[in-house]
Amino acid sequence: MTRSGSPRRPAGHRAPSVSKELFEATLALFAREAGAGPDRIVVLVLDNAGWHTAPGLAVPDGIRLVYLPPYSPELQPAETLWTHVDEPLANRHFDTLADLDNVVAHRCVALANDPDRVRGQTGFHWWPPKSIPS
Numbered sequence: 071m072t073r074s075g076s077p078r079r080p081a082g083h084r085a086p087s088v089s090k091e092l093f094e095a096t097l098a099l100f101a102r103e104a105g106a107g108p109d110r111i112v113v114l115v116l117d118n119a120g121w122h123t124a125p126g127l128a129v130p131d132g133i134r135l136v137y138l139p140p141y142s143p144e145l146q147p148a149e150t151l152w153t154h155v156d157e158p159l160a161n162r163h164f165d166t167l168a169d170l171d172n173v174v175a176h177r178c179v180a181l182a183n184d185p186d187r188v189r190g191q192t193g194f195h196w197w198p199p200k201s202i203p204s
Contacts, residue, residue: 090124098130106132117146147192154181154191 085092097114106112113134116122122137129135143149155177164170181188 088119088121090121090127093121093124094128097128097133101130101133104132106130108132144194147194150191151181151188154187 100114101107101112104110104112108131111132111134113136115136115138117138118140122135138145155174158173158177159170162173164173
């Protein structure tokens with residue numbers, strides 16, 4: 071928690087909206103941070119959000135985009151977490167967007183601090199166990 075009582079959010083940037091341009095900037099930053107390039111290929115698995123599939127999307131060298139089939143939440147287990155994020159929002163009125171944002175941030179911090187709950191919600195029985203490359 072911060073001194074003002076707000077949850078300490080995970081590091082990152084929150085934008086008021088999404089767009090092709092914002093996604094391109096995010097991809098460029100991700101490529102730099104991951105060291106992607108001609109000698110290091112990074113495969114990024116994405117859903118079919120409009121900004122992920124926009125015509126003429128600039129994809130940095132070394133990044134390969136692979137798209138999930140539409141309507142396949144079983145292939146994107148994080149989708150099941152939305153129910154948990156939405157729980158404190160149901161049937162409530164928020165006077166301001168900041169109030170809503172604060173409740174969502176509290177819930178996200180709580181989930182980030184409860185890896186067993188997240189793992190239990192997202193770890194499908196048919197997924198292979200995590201393996202460490204030799």
